[in-house]
Amino acid sequence: xxxxxxxxxxxxxxxxxxxxxxxxxxxxxxxxxxxxxxxxxxxxxxxxxxxxxxxxxxxxxxxxxxxxxxxxxxxxxxxxxxxxxxxxxxxxxxxxxxxxxxxxxxxxxxxxxxxxxxxxxxxxxxxxxxxxxxxxxxxxxxxxxxxxxxxxxxxxxxxxxxxxxxxxxxxxxxxxxxxxxxxxxxxxxxxxxxxxxxxxxxxxxxxxxxxxxxxxxxxxxxxxxxxxxxxxxxxxxxxxxxxxxxxxxxxxxxxxxxxxxxxxxxxxxxxxxxxxxxxxxxxxxxxxxxxxxxxxxxxxxxxxxxxxxxxxxxxxxxxxxxxxxxxxxxxxxxxxxxxxxx
Numbered sequence: 001x002x003x004x005x006x007x008x009x010x011x012x013x014x015x016x017x018x019x020x021x022x023x024x025x026x027x028x029x030x031x032x033x034x035x036x037x038x039x040x041x042x043x044x045x046x047x048x049x050x051x052x053x054x055x056x057x058x059x060x061x062x063x064x065x066x067x068x069x070x071x072x073x074x075x076x077x078x079x080x081x082x083x084x085x086x087x088x089x090x091x092x093x094x095x096x097x098x099x100x101x102x103x104x105x106x107x108x109x110x111x112x113x114x115x116x117x118x119x120x121x122x123x124x125x126x127x128x129x130x131x132x133x134x135x136x137x138x139x140x141x142x143x144x145x146x147x148x149x150x151x152x153x154x155x156x157x158x159x160x161x162x163x164x165x166x167x168x169x170x171x172x173x174x175x176x177x178x179x180x181x182x183x184x185x186x187x188x189x190x191x192x193x194x195x196x197x198x199x200x201x202x203x204x205x206x207x208x209x210x211x212x213x214x215x216x217x218x219x220x221x222x223x224x225x226x227x228x229x230x231x232x233x234x235x236x237x238x239x240x241x242x243x244x245x246x247x248x249x250x251x252x253x254x255x256x257x258x259x260x261x262x263x264x265x266x267x268x269x270x271x272x273x274x275x276x277x278x279x280x281x282x283x284x285x286x287x288x289x290x291x292x293x294x295x296x297x298x299x300x301x302x303x304x305x306x307x308x309x310x311x312x313x314x315x316x317x318x319x320x321x322x323x324x325x326x327x328x329x330x331x332x333x334x335x336x337x338x339x340x341x342x
Contacts, residue, residue: 036338040328041293046321048272049309052216052265057199059219059250059260061190063165069180070158073097080187082172086163092187093161095180100159104152107145114138114145167191170258190258195250197228197262200243205266209233209246217248219262221255228264274319275312280327281305290319291326291333293341298326300335 073095080092121138124130171188180186197217201209209215209230217228228248237244248264250256281303282289288305291298303318319325324341326333333339 034334034337036340037298037329037333038342039291039293039298039326039330039333039339040342041324042277042327044274044276044315044319044321044323044325046272047275048270049307049314051268051271053205053268054263054265055199055201055205057197057217057246057248057262057264059195059256059258059262060198061167061192061258062194062196063167063191065164065167065189066185067092067161067164067187067189068183068185069093069095069161070182071095071097071100071155072179072181073100073159075174075176075178075180075186078174078176078186080169080172082169084169086167086169086189088163088165090163091160092163093174093180095159095161097156097159100152100155104149104156107148107152111142111145111149114142118142161186163189165189165191192258195256195258196231197248197250197264199246199248199262199264200238200241201246201266203237203242203244205268206233206237206244206246208266208268215248215267216265217250217262218265219253219256219260221257221260222253223255225265226251226253226256228262273306274315274321275309276315276319276325277327278308278311278313280325280330281313282330282333290315291330291335292319293324293326293339296338296340298333298335298337298339300333 075093076096077094078092080086086092118138118141121130121135125132125135167189168191169187170190173185173187174180211230211233213230214227215230216225218225228250230246231249232247234245276290280290282291288303290301290303292301293299301318304316306314306316308314326339328342
């Protein structure tokens, strides 16, 4: 009898356990039920726009010169510093050229002697004391002496290095006491009043750039995009980078300076891509997504965004025109959640 009672008690306990477990699972299933969200939707539209590709360039001066010494000599004076404005003909450097001075003195002495001999032979020729050939030889020596003086004077002129145009000393490579030699730069001068942008355009894009075309250029220190005109296109590509050097004339603009980087927008043609309001795009970690409403449920779509236009964003992939996208309340939605539209 006791054994029977034990079996009945065990059976009742098992029944209570099963009922209790069933109620627990029903509670879990109830917790997973998603509440209906109220959202606002609008159809995705495809809009055409001019596609562009940006290329980086550098602002440079149209007038640019690297000054070098034409003769060797120690620098005695260099009264300029980087950033200094200079006028055309203003002194940049003076070289110590004592050897050339000595040659000039020697050439002048020889010229004086040749002139006296030339004058004497002219008188003797009139007196028939010398032949015409002797006089011609003396005349030739006189002309050579004149040429030697002119050459030495020209070399002496190279001892003074002057500015070729009005501009600013942008770089200084030497100073007083340094040895100046032909081929070694002394200073770099640029005219900041006439500027242009130089950019290396890849060969895949050079066909979209034509001489005289006006393209939008953005520079960080200039508030708005400025219009640059294509003034020069290199006829041959660089064999290493496979790019073409293109120069753009720039208008005067506040904030425009030498050496700044600029971005040139190369037009590629019109393309039509879906656009949605910026509020429809949801960023979760590294993923971009939008929610499409179909059958009164939110469907998550992974997308790739493109260009931004004020309050709209371009979607390169993930959606099709005409689909209903959530534009209000998307940030709190879950995939498959029931929705009702406002």
